[in-house]
Amino acid sequence: MNHVETINGTSRKELVDLLEKLVEPLITHFxxxxxxxxxxxxxxxxxxxxxxxxxxxxxxxxIVPLLAGGTEYKGLERYIARLKExxxxxxxxxFGETHHYDQRLVEMAVIGLALCICGEKWLGFFNEKEQKxxxxxxxxxxxxxxxxNNWIFFRILVNHGFRLNGFTYNEDMLKNDLEMVHSFYRSEGWYVDGYPDQIDYYVPFAIHFYGLVYAKTxxxxxxxxRIFVERSKEFAQSFACFFDGYGAAVPFxxxxxxxxxQVAFFSAAIFAEIEVLPYSEMKWxxxxxxxxxxxxxxxxxxxLLTVGYYYRNHVFTEGYNAFGSPYWALKTFLLLGLPExxxxxxxxxxxxxxxxxKLITPARFIVTRDQKNRQVQLYTAGLHCEPHTHCDAKYEKFVYSSVxxxxxxxxxxxxxxxxxxxxxxxSLDPERYYKMRYEKSDYQVTEDYLLTNWNPYEGVKIRSIIVPFTPFHFRIHMIETDKTIYLADGSFALGFDVDGANIQKKIMTESNQIKVMSxxxxVGVIDFSHHSELEFVFGEPNSNIMKDQTFIPTAKDKVEKGKHLLIHGFYGSFIDDAILESHCYIEENEIILSVGQEKVSIPKQLLNLEKQHTA
Structure with a gap:
């Protein structure tokens, strides 16, 4: 049961009320x-x-943006008193003496924010000794x-805040840190988060967010x-595509x-008074x-906000996610820094x-949406993150969905x-020890497809070509192996409530396809290879970040030593969406894929595992 009512209008007062409802339950814990x-x-x-x-x-x-915009949260004195201690x-x-790579250095950033956007008001709570x-x-x-990586901006905010308020600051450090952030830049507004193959939400809700705070002040x-502003305008054109018609973003x-x-970038742009998109669209x-x-x-x-995504769930979270961590979501309220x-x-x-x-070349993404704008799907290739929890599932799956x-x-x-x-x-065993792609693989991303080469085991080469037709997509897998291996190609995960009788009514099986409905x-899978074993896999409870129980339609294959071609089709959609007729034709020089009236041709030369395809 939710304890915070939804918002209906778009006034500042209503957003203030929402923020206060979110933070009010914390007061009793002081x-x-x-x-x-x-x-x-x-x-x-x-x-x-x-x-x-x-x-x-x-x-x-x-709370700090609220203060900057001219409204003092009634519980602020509790926070100030605890800070003074x-x-x-x-x-x-x-709070103690910090060490290298200390989490407490992360938390300093919000005090840097306060010094940057409302320094005089903030320092007014501290006497001269306390300011020192x-x-x-x-x-x-x-x-x-x-x-x-994005941590560099924590130090930038602190030094910039010192500079704005007449404190001693490290001028050389500030200059060097700003230059380092620029070194993360790629093109079209996109950065990497410090590491060449790591691109994720830290680009909008960290790097761009802090850059816009810096630009404003x-x-x-x-x-x-000027650089941060220019890049934010370019970035907004593609990042807006991550949100579907219900306001949900693609988790990834x-x-x-x-x-x-996830949407804090647009709040930062609003606060900075920079129309990266029209104000009306950012507000929406x-x-x-x-x-x-x-x-x-x-x-x-x-x-209280819990650790999790759509429900309380510690299974997928990182080693730096503590009980207070989810309140970083309140960065979205930076727009309250604008007065009434x-x-x-x-x-x-x-x-x-x-x-x-939308093809986003520097980020290695293709972002698509269905005709009714109810779902956004994010296709990825060539990304890699280490050493955080479940990085294979969070970065290297073929597609991610807002639904x-x-x-x-x-x-x-x-x-x-x-x-x-x-x-x-x-897997090398049909019963256990399966693993998915997790490696720095070469890749190619075009308007029509994404291609990656990967090697799950020594002597096993796989080239996967993904062709989006949202909400449908094809997967072409070319496999060369020196041993027998076992494959499981999974579709979207469908959430359901446990009820055996109703589940059976919503499962459909045909000769070369299966689907399950809520x-x-x-969601479903079609086997265009005509030799895969199709199975409904019941995902372990709480493995999905949106639903605690899921079915995953899956195509399974036993692949002997040699070269093999597998072609499967997958979809995840709303129940009232018609699943258009799909076809796969293997010609002499190309593979022709079609869904409804749309058609894509994949040259057969792309199946040659000896030829490398890199960005």
Missing amino acids: DREGPGLKFDTGGTHYSETTRQIEALFRPLWG GINPEHPHY QLHAWLNQINDRDIPK AGENDHHA GRSMTYRFA LVVEHLKHWMKQSIYSHDG EHPFWSISEKAPDLPSK FGFSVSKGQLNLRQGAFDNTLAV DEHQ
């Missing part, structure tokens, strides 16, 4: 002993003390090693600010427990996205007109534990 807040359990790669500090700092991502080296609740203590504790970030002639990559931070994206999330089961019984009288609040919202297919989400493995002993939706799983959706 009465407990400790340096921060403690309201749940669960381990992380950092200490319990740091988990409490994180839980104290994260809500400030919404934490920055005082003589107090038992001192605040500066001293934050300044540790200049003497610590941090990852060369830097001087008019600051060339870094790590840190999905931050939930509605932010408001509809929040409406969508307020309908999900994301709260505990007492109204700002003309933005009187603008009517309008849904953006987005293309049915069906994705699943992560709870074990490798069988296909049920593996929950291999939208991927090809490979009251709203349908």
Whole structure:
């Protein structure tokens, strides 16, 4: 049961009310002993003390913009009092001396935000001695090693905030950090998150977000600010495609427990007063996205945000996801930094007109949407992330969906534990130890298809060619193996409630295809090879980030030593969507694929595993 009502309008007051409802349940936990807040359990790669500090700092991502926009949250004095204790080296609740790569360095960023966007108001809560203590504790970030990724912006915000408020800051560090961020840039507004093959939501809700905060608060002639603005305008043209007509974004990559931070980029653009899209369209994206999330089961019984995605779920989360981590979602409320009288609040919202297919070359994506704009599908190739939890499932599946989400493995002993939706799983044993693609593979992305070469085992080469016809897509797998292997090509994962009788009524099986239906959706697989074994795999409970019970229609094959060609078709759609007739014709020089009136030709030379295809 949700404990926060959805929003109906688009006024600043209604968003303020929503924010206050989200943070209000935290107030009762200030009465407990400790340096921060403690309201749940669960381990992380950092200490319990740091988990409490994180839980104290994260809500400030919404509360600070509220203050900047002229509204002081009534519970702010509780946060300030706890902060004053934490920055005082003589107090038992001192936040402590940090070390290299310390999680506490991450949490400093929101104080940097406060110094940047409402420094005078913020510092007004601290006397001269306390301001010196605040500066001293934050300044540790200049003497610590941090990852060369989005973390660089935490130090930028702190030093920029120092500079704006007359504190001593590390000028050389600030200059070098800004240049490092620029080194992450690729093209069309897209960055990598520090590592060459890691592209995910940290591009919008971290790198661009912080860049827009910097641009808003830097001087008019600051060339870094101009660069951040220009890139954000270009980025918005493709990133808007990640949202479907209900305001839902495609879940993909790590840190999905931050939930509605997915749309925080547009909040940052609104706050920075930069029309990366028309204000009316950005307003629609932010408001509809929040409406969508307020309908999900994301709260505990007492109204606190939980760790998970559509429901409380620790299975898929990262080692840095503590009980307070989900409050990073409050970054979406940065637009409250605009005061009540700002003309933005009187603008009517309008849904953006987005293309049915968008090739995003620098990000290695094809983003598609169905005709009724009810589902967005994200096709990927050549991405790789390490060493976080379930990176194979979060980055290297063939397609991700705003409706069906994705699943992560709870074990490798069988296909049920593996929950291999939208991927090809490979095993040397027909009964256990399946694994999916997880490697730095060469790839090619075009308007019509995505191609990757990968090697799950020594002596096994696979070339996978994915051809989108959303909500349908083809997968062509060319396999060369020196041993017998077992394959499982999984479709979308369909959520359902456990009821054996009703499930049987909603399963359909034909000679070369199977599908399963719920009251709203349908998913299925078609075997164009005409020799695959089709099976409904019951995904291990809680393996999917959207639904706690799932069916995954799967095509299974035993492949002997030699070369083999497999062609399967998959779909995941709404129950009232007609599944158009699909065909696959293998000609002398090409493979012709069609769905309805759409047709794509794949040259047969692409099946030659000896020829490399790289970006």
